[in-house]
Amino acid sequence: MQIDLSVRNVVKTFGDFAAVDDVTFDVETGKFFSILGPSGCGKTTLLRMVAGFYEPTSGSIQIRGKEVAGVEPNKRPVNMVFQHLALFPMMNVADNIAFGLRRRGERGSELNQKVEAILENVGLPGFGNKKINQLSGGQKQRVALARCLILNPVVLLLDEPLGALDLKLREHMKVELKKLQQQVGTTFVYITHDQSEAMVMSDRVAVMREGKFEQVDIPQNIYTHPASSFVAQFVGDNNQFIGRLQKDEKGQFFVVTEDQNRYQIHPPKNLSESNKVEMYIRPQAMMINPDEKWSQLNRIRVEVKSVLFDAANSRLIVTPQHSHKELIVALPQNRQFDHIKVKDWIEIGWDPATAICFSESGIKAYAEL
Amino acid sequence: MLNSRKRKIRWTFVLFFTPVALWLLLLLILPHFELLRMSFVASEYAGKSGVTLENYFGFFKEIIYWRTFVRTAVFSVLVTCIVLAISLPLAFYVTKIAGVKIQGFLMVLILLPFWVSELIRVYGWMILLRESGVIGHFMIALGLWKEPVEMLYNDVVMVMGLVYTTLLFMVVPIIGVMESLDDSLIEAAYDLGAKKLTIWKEIIIPYCMPGIMSGSIIVFMIVLGSYLTPKLMGGKSSLWFTEQIYNQFILYFNWNQGSAFGFLLLLLSSVIIWIALRMTGQKLSDVVK
Numbered sequence: 001m002q003i004d005l006s007v008r009n010v011v012k013t014f015g016d017f018a019a020v021d022d023v024t025f026d027v028e029t030g031k032f033f034s035i036l037g038p039s040g041c042g043k044t045t046l047l048r049m050v051a052g053f054y055e056p057t058s059g060s061i062q063i064r065g066k067e068v069a070g071v072e073p074n075k076r077p078v079n080m081v082f083q084h085l086a087l088f089p090m091m092n093v094a095d096n097i098a099f100g101l102r103r104r105g106e107r108g109s110e111l112n113q114k115v116e117a118i119l120e121n122v123g124l125p126g127f128g129n130k131k132i133n134q135l136s137g138g139q140k141q142r143v144a145l146a147r148c149l150i151l152n153p154v155v156l157l158l159d160e161p162l163g164a165l166d167l168k169l170r171e172h173m174k175v176e177l178k179k180l181q182q183q184v185g186t187t188f189v190y191i192t193h194d195q196s197e198a199m200v201m202s203d204r205v206a207v208m209r210e211g212k213f214e215q216v217d218i219p220q221n222i223y224t225h226p227a228s229s230f231v232a233q234f235v236g237d238n239n240q241f242i243g244r245l246q247k248d249e250k251g252q253f254f255v256v257t258e259d260q261n262r263y264q265i266h267p268p269k270n271l272s273e274s275n276k277v278e279m280y281i282r283p284q285a286m287m288i289n290p291d292e293k294w295s296q297l298n299r300i301r302v303e304v305k306s307v308l309f310d311a312a313n314s315r316l317i318v319t320p321q322h323s324h325k326e327l328i329v330a331l332p333q334n335r336q337f338d339h340i341k342v343k344d345w346i347e348i349g350w351d352p353a354t355a356i357c358f359s360e361s362g363i364k365a366y367a368e369l
Numbered sequence: 370m371l372n373s374r375k376r377k378i379r380w381t382f383v384l385f386f387t388p389v390a391l392w393l394l395l396l397l398i399l400p401h402f403e404l405l406r407m408s409f410v411a412s413e414y415a416g417k418s419g420v421t422l423e424n425y426f427g428f429f430k431e432i433i434y435w436r437t438f439v440r441t442a443v444f445s446v447l448v449t450c451i452v453l454a455i456s457l458p459l460a461f462y463v464t465k466i467a468g469v470k471i472q473g474f475l476m477v478l479i480l481l482p483f484w485v486s487e488l489i490r491v492y493g494w495m496i497l498l499r500e501s502g503v504i505g506h507f508m509i510a511l512g513l514w515k516e517p518v519e520m521l522y523n524d525v526v527m528v529m530g531l532v533y534t535t536l537l538f539m540v541v542p543i544i545g546v547m548e549s550l551d552d553s554l555i556e557a558a559y560d561l562g563a564k565k566l567t568i569w570k571e572i573i574i575p576y577c578m579p580g581i582m583s584g585s586i587i588v589f590m591i592v593l594g595s596y597l598t599p600k601l602m603g604g605k606s607s608l609w610f611t612e613q614i615y616n617q618f619i620l621y622f623n624w625n626q627g628s629a630f631g632f633l634l635l636l637l638s639s640v641i642i643w644i645a646l647r648m649t650g651q652k653l654s655d656v657v658k
Contacts, residue, residue, distance in 0.1 A: 051560060074562045086557035090575045099571075103562035147561065 094128030522604025546580030
């Protein structure tokens with residue numbers, strides 16, 4: 001497989017602050033690659049280095065095998081869709097889209113045909129003469145995409161372009177964007193802080209924190225096998241337990257939490273007895289009132305603190321006996337658990353295989369949690 | 370209840386509108402009507418009377434009037450263009466390149482000279498440039514010049530003086546518009562393959578057009594109607610049309626001829642501004658916003 005974008009040991013510092021700190025990755029031709037991270041993690045800086053607006057402090061960036069250091073943005077075979085789209089308000093839709101090709105010296109009816117064809121591609125046939133302020137948010141989005149795609153860039157860079165749209169439209173555009181990418185076959189590098197955008201659209205996702213990549217993998221693995229405590233917290237919901245690792249005479253491992261509960265886990269890698277650990281269990285892995293015959297489950301009695309109804313994403317907030325710790329438990333909407341009310345006592349259980357352990361990092365994905 | 374409220378609003382309107390209306394009527398409209406009337410009446414000073422177009426014909430008959438008129442128009446357009454050429458990069462530097470802290474400082478530097486009256490500023494230039502002035506002394510002391518050179522009283526110095534006195538009126542409106550220009554528009558154009566010159570031509574200047582036009586109109590009007598700078602720095606050889614009007618009123622006591630000249634100048638400025646607006650495709654209502 002051909003590599004369209006290759007980033008090797010790239011560092012970008014502003015004064016003493018390293019915005020991007022030794023990042024290395026490759027993007028194969030035709031793939032949708034997302035960089036997911038909280039605001040301020042350096043993802044925009046990274047993207048701007050690929051586009052050519054910043055020069056890396058050290059490291060190299062190659063586009064289709066060609067080193068691009070010192071090449072100005074207008075000479076690079078990449079184009080960028082900006083966060084606020086940056087459509088030119090003094091031009092109409094057609095002139096916006098034709099802007100790039102005009103810079104390459106294209107004129108006349110051939111250019112007009114190309115513009116009309118790309119408008120058709122993004123689902124806006126006949127919109128050429130409209131002014132930018134006559135368009136809706138989703139239409140502007142498509143014009144911004146068309147303006148870049150008409151230039152056939154090797155890599156299309158997208159800087160959170162869906163951020164300004166409202167929820168319903170965003171959900172819709174996510175799917176559209178993925179379809180469009182598959183249709184045109186251009187390599188996309190997409191940055192976002194929205195995990196759902198990254199998960200739905202991407203072939204591969206890189207999770208970024210404080211200038212470093214924590215994990216680069218396919219979306220499923222990011223969710224099911226997070227590589228670090230941060231990824232476990234940042235991607236999807238998770239229940240965190242802090243405790244100490246123990247091993248009994250049969251060689252089985254347990255986590256003894258701060259409130260003296262003992263949970264069995266599968267032998268963790270790179271961790272040994274009496275290490276302080278963080279254990280994560282997904283809300284979906286927690287079963288409500290599990291069948292008695294599943295003997296391998298970790299079971300605890302919990303009190304229901306609140307029932308959060310959110311359609312398919314409904315959850316219970318529960319607290320174990322003799323503890324103030326709040327846990328999130330997925331509440332399947334199959335009518336089976338309709339009887340559960342606040343202040344009920346229920347039993348929850350999970351398979352030890354679904355728990356993931358890391359040595360204690362103290363990292364919090366969101367400061368307020 | 371509703372009635373009394375209506376009346377109240379009207380009273381406040383009257384209160385605020387009356388001074389403005391009186392100001393316009395007494396100081397602008399009435400005198401202009403009087404001048405317009407005078408421009409069509411034969412000069413009593415020359416011993417004639419009655420309604421006539423002679424004052425306007427007089428302008429076309431005497432070649433010196435004609436020349437001064439065209440000269441004033443050409444130089445006013447030239448000064449406006451030079452001011453624009455300086456203001457665009459200056460405004461760009463202040464709004465886009467300089468940091469937030471320096472930005473305020475730079476604005477003060479631009480504004481500061483305008484706290485001093487035009488007369489003082491022009492005399493400042495004269496102290497620098499005249500034969501026995503600061504620059505002359507300096508150059509002789511350095512041995513670059515053998516003898517003092519007179520730098521004042523020519524067209525180049527006059528244009529420089531006019532540019533200097535009107536720069537602010539162009540920079541301020543352009544900065545106003547340019548501040549609202551999103552940096553990412555410039556970056557997007559750059560990313561799509563535009564060169565720096567193209568970005569100016571296709572993005573920055575079209576975006577700033579309302580500011581450019583309003584600045585240009587103000588500068589053009591000020592230059593066209595200026596008296597002090599051309600008179601003091603341009604010397605005898607550089608006649609300005611306002612001087613002709615002044616001469617008619619004060620020197621020859623020919624108010625009728627002076628009025629006619631005044632209206633010709635008004636017509637000239639209106640025509641040139643109209644042409645400029647048509648050429649750039651702008652509407653006056655957008656420009657004065």
